[in-house]
Amino acid sequence: MKKSNVISRIILVLALLAIFGYLALTIFNIQSSKLSLLSFKIEENAQTVVISDADRLIGKIENASEVKIDGYPELLKSGIDFVLKQDSVDFNSIVSRELAISFNESDFAITYEDGVSFSALASFISSELNVESSFSADKLVVGGHSFIAHEFGDFKCISSQNITPSEATDSIEYGSADYIVFNQSSPSGVRHMVSKDYHFTLTEDATASLKGKVINSEEYFKVAPGKFDALEFYGSSRFEEDAGILLSPEAVDVMDWVQDGILLVQFGEYEMIIGREKPEASLSFILEEQTLDSQPDSVGINEFNIGSYKIQSYTSSADWSSVIPSLKTNLSYYTELNDFVILSNNIPAMRWYLGEFQLGNLFEQNLSDYRLYEDCLPNASHFIQMLKNEEAVNCESHTYQKNGMKLITGVETNKLDIQSENVELLVDFSIQISPTDILIDEDKILLSNSTAISVYKTEGELIWSKNLEATLISKPQIVDFENDGVNEYVLFQKNKLDVVNSLGKSLNGFPITLSGNCKAGLAVNYDNMFNYRLIVNEGNAVKVYNESGKIVEGWMFEGMNAPIKSEIYHVLTSGKDIIAFKDENKQQYILNRRGESRLSDQVSFQLPNETDFVVGGMESSLRKMGYSNGYIYNYYVLDGQKDSVKIDKYIQPIDVSWEYNSGSPLMIVEETERLLIVDQHGYIKSEVLKPQQTNKFVGLVGTKDYGFVFSDNSQNSIYLLNNFGKMMLPNAVQGSSVCSISGDVLYTYSGINIKAYKIIN
Template identity: 25%
Template sequence: MKHFWYSFLFVLFLFSCESSSKKNNIDDFIFSDADFVLSINNLENFKSNTTNNHFITQLSKTITYKNISSELKFLNYLKSDQRIYINFFKDKKDSIQFSFATRIKDSIFTLDSLKLNREPLKLKKISAEKITENNQSIFITKIEGIVIGASDSVHLEQLIHSKTKNTSVRTLIATQDLDASFSVLINAKSPFKQLFINEALDFNSFTESLTFDAEITQNQLILNGLTKATDSLNSLINVFKNTHPQDNQLAQITPSNSHGFLSVTFDNFNTLKTNLNKYNKKDSILNPNPLFDYIKEFGEIYFSNNSAVVINSLDIYATKESLISEQENAETFREVSIYNFSNPTLFSSYLSPFIQLNEASKYCILDNFIVFSNNTETLENIIVNYQNQTTFSHRDYYQSMQTNLSDQASILQVLNPESLQNLVNLNFDSTVDFQFKDYKTTAIQFVYDSDFAHFNAVIQQNKQVNNYNSITELFNIKLDQDVLNNPQFVKNHRTKQKDIVVQDISNTLYLISNTGKILWKKQLNGPVLGKIEQIDMYKNGRLQLAFATPKRIYVLDRNGNEVKPFPMTFNDEITQPLSVFDYDNKRNYRLFVTQGKNVLLYDAKGKTVKGFNFKAANQALNSPPKHIRIGRKDYLIFKTDNKLYILDRRGKSRVSPKTNLNYSNQPVFEYNNGFATTTKDGNVVQIDQKGNVTITKTNLTDHHVLETTTRTMITQSGNTLDIKGNTLELDFGNYTSAQLFLIKNKIYVSTTDLQTQKVMLFDSNGKLINNFPVYGTSTIDLGNIDKDSKLEFVTKGETNSILVYKIN
């Protein structure tokens, strides 16, 4: 199948098209009658992020999703860095059909030569081709650098020759964010049924079309867009015309054990009611009711077999006055009076279709809220939760969700996991039992604004908040291929936080946000050597990634683009990781490139640095060049198996060790105002600034690790780990090289047993940090990657995944 799609793309280059059509933009081929239009800005990121998202993974269990995915199989073989529009619609037989359009560049496709069933077609002066394999066909053509494809030849012909101006659709799509993970436009005539669990608020009658951008991470979907209906009251969204949204406050009274709520706000109820009467085709002068004279919000709280209506009063005394004839006390509960209400159908008739409850025979008053229901048990539940402060507004998961929503909305719906499941099953004609238990609150809102409404939605997992001294797995991200190297944190100059960079075995480099979103992927020509460095090439606060592969030096910007004149290509192999030094912290970077025994020096613009006079070492360097500054002196350290070069900035000898040794491949560190490293036979070597050498015999084997700060030394040999003289005998295993982290003057030491897949983290006294070990299959990187004060670390998980943990 893979070869089939590569081959059909190859065919595009083998025939030319003759067309009288003047369509020359990909949005000219948006099908105005499509049920859905999917806009993909970055195909590779789209595939990775949707694969990793938990909510979308749950949707993939449904038949509808599987049918759509089947139609989208061609995306698995398309290697495009251009925007793609995909139109979905149902034909007269109720089968899913699709078409797509994208710009094509010769360099973005991998081409194969598999034999296919190819049939040239002539479609009203358009040269096209039908390509078939395993009874799956696609019809394609090319016009002025644009590929247009369709699952049906008649539709392809229609798409190319149609004179219909899809102005309204194109206007909405023009509002989509080109940086979003993906965007969607939904036509009201589509099979999509419901945004609300109130079935009277069906999508077809609510609006004419909806578009939104999706920001996606492993545990979250954030949707932002807008909806617009023609200037009439045939669409329910237009009942908010000439009103202004207010603060949504129903969360303050909605029990957290409910199924959710619907809140409707406005600045003038009379305006809303006039619009609503017109929508319902009722006489607007009939049946005024003083109960609604001083309200700014009404809504409904949903329970499994019941609901309650709430009105939020601006003047509770005036609203109470309107209920003066409704003072028959049914009972008193927790010092709150519950009254009988003589007009039980008021809300279902007066506020239709927003309110479902058709029998509101009881009510109570809680501060500025008046709550109506058909039984006292529902009211008692609301009273208890309101008094105990166990409503939605007091829950961490609701407060977290609110950060992605507007405080004021014309309509706000919040759902619990069960209601979310029912809504999804309704739209997908499904009975699937989704794993939504962690989706404590899902919200959508519409904020009316002149002649359109903003749309926002939050669908997110809210995993249980762990107590102090616990470790939380934040996310688990799967890559397209197995992980090649150890993931590491890098600074994000925009957010002042940290992201994650990692490479897979196809040599694709990934940048992943600290929320688990794959920001970009970059195909490299080889594996990254060692650690990725960061530089500020233009001295403007914007950081770039700098690193070496065996044949190239790369500098990539924040978006994964190559910064000129990089990459620099080398004929001879680069044998050590790129070393980047900034001697005076003035962002005058020096890039040291090691090729065996030779060291080449460049500045941040890729130019050779003049005046660096080091010719060559006596043998190949066995560790990367190192820069150490002690006091006001700079030292460049080059090390081979039998010689240690301690040089000045110009490459001239500054310190000559007075003893010749056979050195290990461990780096040289600054330690006690001098230099420290090890010999091949495991002895610790210290050299002062005059070249005096001190050798300390140890029990280290020839396979050992040394790490230091300026005052602290750790060593590791086999299952023995020594931290500042505290010797730890770990269980026998296969341990990664110990790492030393100095964070806010605190020392942490980490190693991972690859045999038992356990990550261990110790303090400076050799004490295991609480709740370690945890699962992991590589070394870690440790740091504070977000806005809180807690540390996080990243490690490999399964062969194709990385894990990020938070230490609480």
């Protein structure tokens, strides 16, 4: 054979080999491009956890159990727990940001993309984690355990058994999820988001469609008790038609009286449902008919009273535990409460709930649970469930969509443990009510909400507690009628005026039953002579009482044209007393001590961001104030003149409010990242950065040396800054927006406790 032919054949063979090699590489790359982290499963029915950011998740959890997944092989679980302790290691940079863990009860596979080589991984484990490790011939040995280590294009898989990757059908959409769990029951994945206090889940499930729209559950949860083991809300704008899907097939005929929703309450052995009737329906009549039909003789309906509530005992044809699957017992007692009807399983349950309602021990007073409902659950849903145990509260909501899918949101609270490091905790004691206000009276702490008052010594001993007969419309006001250093408390209530002494007993002449609903009241110490006057709104009138509970003679004010809208304010101008308030028609009233108007004509205000109060040290400067577009506006009430001052710095407010502080008006400007205090002349007195951009500004505490309070809803914590922006506590502390400062102590309500922290000077 000629030499040239041999060379030609060699060249041809090499060319064919190159072509075949190229084709093989191309096919391999095409196959690799069809892979994803979900391609590497131990078996078809195995669970797979796909992590979006390894370092972020490691920083949020402490052990494998916090991932909320069962069925780990013990070796995998111990390995995860070991890695979670290495929080100083940058796994994202050294290994990979994203990874997938597929497992069943005995085997597992860990897969990552575009990450470190197996040999480099073995070196890292040995040198940085101090665990003996090596790699050779597709085997990775870690701590004496041998694993199969294969590369599939850009993917690297470490497994306890051979893996054959499958073609990926869908891309992975993380959204805000820390990780997604795929398994046989959730093939589309359950998204998990983790914070210090909450563990969120989000998934979709194929189900039947509902005909009705979602219902805002807020009105139902407002009448729910503060104590519960379970709360379940079922709602639909076409409830009767959807009851068979929301509850059970039996519910279609039983729930035809429901307007748009019911709330199931369970607490110990107590069970009840709270619902609203359709306008044309009468549940009382329905139950009465069923009761009479069930009796051989017409003996009538058994009725009795619990307080002012009429209770009916009935026998229903419905098996309630079949109608509502979560119910354990039958419902046999009925009553009406405002716009709601109540069905309970026994008399003690009904008595307990009505007592809680009258005392104001309701769900929205339980700040931690209500915060969870408000911040973490969609209020408008078809179904909301809250289950409570000693360690946590687990929640779930369902929203049925038009495409036949059900959107399921889950929230689980973690046990709260705010670390108040380097903060001196002076007081920590449990209390009997959920207060909305804290007042400090010398060596006493006065706690109040709309229905109750409790007074404690500052070290935590209860002095007295009082349930109010009428709703408290504002926080108590501290007075000293006798000028003896022993204070009394003025209680402005919806239809009563009461003054109680330091032991909680009403003074002679009190309480007073008012002639109309009260929305505002003020105790005034004229001339600082301890001859108090109690200025009280009654309906469209404003009246004045003396310290003996008698109407003050000579009061000239004839009344308003509409109910009162604002608080009642008292200021001194040129040594003269001014009493100011506003009605719902925006008419402003400026009165002297005798109740005579200081205005020659009626004045109505519609200023942007207007003050409730009137300010001015002299009659000529008596004015209301407002803010718009960088200017503070003054409206002089006696002569109707207007002027404005420009704020000395550019501001970008997202909210503007006013506070009357130590005799001067302060404008509080909230921006995205900072808070500013602007005085009446347009000068910025204080400028502080929010501790975190997402923190909510609660308000000012203190008077001359005021502090800024910010809350972090996700952490059940508060921050306290002075008017120079310096932290008055070394870090966030456990507490809430219900707080007060006295001297160098911050008092705050947290859960069921009052806590007092030492403020840094």
